[in-house]
Amino acid sequence: MTFADTEIAPPEPPRYVMFWRRYKRNRAALLGLVLFVLVVLMALTAGLIDPGDPLRRAGEPLTPPFMNWDTPLGTDQLGRDVLSGVFYGARISLLIGVVATLVAIVIGVVIGALAGYFGGWVDDVLMRITEAFQTIPNFVLLLTLVAIMGSKIEWITLAIGIVSWTAPARMVRAEFMSLRHREFVDAARNLGVSNTSIIFREILPNALPPIVVYASVIMALSILMESALAFLSLGDPNYASWGNMIGQGRAVLRSAPYCAVIPGIAIILTVLSFSLLGEGLNDALNPRQKK
Amino acid sequence: MTLHMPPILTYALRRLIQAIPVVILIMIGTFLLLKLAPGDTVDALVGDMGGADAAFIARLRAEYGLDQPIWVQLWRYMVKLASFDFGWSFVYEQPVATVLMDRLGTTLMLMAASLSIAFTAGIVLGAIAARRAYSATDNLISILGLVFYATPSFFLSLMLMLVFSVKLGWLPVGGIKTIAAFYTGWDHVWDVVRHLIMPTTALSLIYLAFYLRLMRASVMEVADLDYVRTARAKGAREGRLMTHHIMRNALLPVVTLLGLQFSTVLGGSIVVETIFTLPGLGQLAYQSVVQRDMNTLMGIIFLCAIIVVVVNFLTDLLYARLDSRIELA
Numbered sequence: 001m002t003f004a005d006t007e008i009a010p011p012e013p014p015r016y017v018m019f020w021r022r023y024k025r026n027r028a029a030l031l032g033l034v035l036f037v038l039v040v041l042m043a044l045t046a047g048l049i050d051p052g053d054p055l056r057r058a059g060e061p062l063t064p065p066f067m068n069w070d071t072p073l074g075t076d077q078l079g080r081d082v083l084s085g086v087f088y089g090a091r092i093s094l095l096i097g098v099v100a101t102l103v104a105i106v107i108g109v110v111i112g113a114l115a116g117y118f119g120g121w122v123d124d125v126l127m128r129i130t131e132a133f134q135t136i137p138n139f140v141l142l143l144t145l146v147a148i149m150g151s152k153i154e155w156i157t158l159a160i161g162i163v164s165w166t167a168p169a170r171m172v173r174a175e176f177m178s179l180r181h182r183e184f185v186d187a188a189r190n191l192g193v194s195n196t197s198i199i200f201r202e203i204l205p206n207a208l209p210p211i212v213v214y215a216s217v218i219m220a221l222s223i224l225m226e227s228a229l230a231f232l233s234l235g236d237p238n239y240a241s242w243g244n245m246i247g248q249g250r251a252v253l254r255s256a257p258y259c260a261v262i263p264g265i266a267i268i269l270t271v272l273s274f275s276l277l278g279e280g281l282n283d284a285l286n287p288r289q290k291k
Numbered sequence: 292m293t294l295h296m297p298p299i300l301t302y303a304l305r306r307l308i309q310a311i312p313v314v315i316l317i318m319i320g321t322f323l324l325l326k327l328a329p330g331d332t333v334d335a336l337v338g339d340m341g342g343a344d345a346a347f348i349a350r351l352r353a354e355y356g357l358d359q360p361i362w363v364q365l366w367r368y369m370v371k372l373a374s375f376d377f378g379w380s381f382v383y384e385q386p387v388a389t390v391l392m393d394r395l396g397t398t399l400m401l402m403a404a405s406l407s408i409a410f411t412a413g414i415v416l417g418a419i420a421a422r423r424a425y426s427a428t429d430n431l432i433s434i435l436g437l438v439f440y441a442t443p444s445f446f447l448s449l450m451l452m453l454v455f456s457v458k459l460g461w462l463p464v465g466g467i468k469t470i471a472a473f474y475t476g477w478d479h480v481w482d483v484v485r486h487l488i489m490p491t492t493a494l495s496l497i498y499l500a501f502y503l504r505l506m507r508a509s510v511m512e513v514a515d516l517d518y519v520r521t522a523r524a525k526g527a528r529e530g531r532l533m534t535h536h537i538m539r540n541a542l543l544p545v546v547t548l549l550g551l552q553f554s555t556v557l558g559g560s561i562v563v564e565t566i567f568t569l570p571g572l573g574q575l576a577y578q579s580v581v582q583r584d585m586n587t588l589m590g591i592i593f594l595c596a597i598i599v600v601v602v603n604f605l606t607d608l609l610y611a612r613l614d615s616r617i618e619l620a
Binding site: 128254276 | 446
């Protein structure tokens with residue numbers, strides 16, 4: 001090394017540091033992160049801090065909020081603790097949101113990757129199937145699946161995943177179509193790497209960033225779908241759910257609106273946190289994209 | 292023959308032909324869902340009669356073709372669907388097609404109102420936000436958009452009801468018209484409009500948020516293009532620039548989204564129609580799920596699919612008219 005030290009560029013900070021720097025530039029995204037952490041904390045601590053079972057009678061029915069410290073956010077018409085319901089509801093919403101999103105992403109990645117990588121008749125067939133799923137209103141299909149499979153929480157989660165995979169499939173397909181003729185793919189193919197390896201180990205990592213960003217959208221939509229199902233009392237009756245609390249609150253809307261308003265605010269803030277999180281992720285993962 | 296057809300017609304025809312395999316797939320899909328559902332037509336019939344002996348049930352099965360191989364059943368089912376014969380509803384004691392047609396008008400009215408409001412307000416607000424990007428106005432509009440997006444329509448419905456029906460008493464709480472009022476002429480129209488205000492608002496806000504976001508991004512992108520700069524350099528005023536130069540191209544992605552989302556809006560009408568007891572397809576879908584009326588449910592799926600195919604076809608045409616760069620032939 002005969003060059004002066006000054007000519008050497010300073011070492012790039014580790015990737016996660018770069019990621020965080022880009023992420024925190026967006027103040028709204030920071031707010032989203034704070035809200036998200038709050039919801040996660042609620043989901044994790046449900047049952048620890050609060051008076052336990054959200055479906056059990058905890059006090060006098062229809063105690064307004066801030067009147068009794070045993071039930072700080074009041075009780076509903078059956079005397080169930082609203083605060084406890086909000087905590088347990090966070091757990092169910094997050095659980096269903098995460099698992100349904102994973103199901104949707106896995107189906108979407110497999111279908112989109114096969115269609116985009118192979119093209120031709122494989123693409124034709126898979127895309128017609130995708131269009132068929134997009135043509136049927138997804139909430140109608142969701143209701144039908146729940147009517148057929150029943151209201152158990154596992155089936156509801158699966159059904160939400162089944163109606164949500166089309167958008168990621170299209171995104172993955174588009175990425176694969178633009179990547180499949182790149183040099184690094186040709187190089188891998190010439191080295192005798194199998195199609196499976198090329199799809200999952202060469203192309204997929206490059207196609208992931210937009211999918212990760214879109215996952216936050218699917219998550220928000222899954223939570224909205226689950227709460228709508230529960231609101232229509234088609235959810236799993238064995239778990240406290242925000243949608244169900246709002247549905248029950250409808251009966252006492254005139255006299256005790258807080259029964260519906262409190263879980264409603266919880267849903268809005270949670271979905272909001274995912275939207276803001278998604279924007280931050282987009283800034284951090286696709287820094288060159290113009291917004 | 293193709294030679295004498297205007298290009299737009301050839302284009303339209305090709306798009307329609309592309310939709311055929313999708314419709315066939317949906318037919319097969321609804322057939323599979325029917326087969327997956329517990330119980331068939333004969334079970335429903337026998338249940339209605341309060342039970343029957345095995346020989347009679349077997350004869351009924353044969354009469355309905357349920358003893359045939361599955362391929363024959365599928366073929367017969369598809370032929371019937373293609374002629375809009377959706378079978379018999381054991382809940383409504385009517386052919387499903389009749390039940391659906393009774394409900395279609397209300398839903399189409401609700402959707403037309405919601406989508407036109409969402410679309411108009413979305414593009415206007417989006418354009419304003421884009422032209423004043425990063426200002427206080429833009430921030431306010433963007434925050435509104437985010438909150439609209441995050442608010443579930445059923446919660447919004449309840450809050451509207453709480454304020455405008457329960458507290459203020461301005462608007463009716465549900466239904467499509469005042470029962471036993473027998474309004475005629477404009478009174479009737481005004482009555483229906485009053486009943487639709489809250490459901491329309493509840494259904495449109497989330498889509499308003501979608502269009503607003505997309506329009507803002509789209510206007511900002513188009514406003515950066517060379518031809519806009521040229522027009523400005525030649526002295527076009529900002530207002531004219533917007534209406535004559537930017538709008539048309541900026542609308543393209545929003546129109547695409549409008550077509551793509553039509554099916555989602557149909558799904559959203561389930562919750563809103565159920566809350567406001569509007570006698571439309573959405574409420575019917577919910578009731579069919581609760582009452583396990585599978586024939587009606589499949590009829591709704593198929594009818595919705597046809598509506599979505601038609602709407603997508605219309606948006607394709609609109610898109611082709613808006614964007615002269617599209618190759619029609």
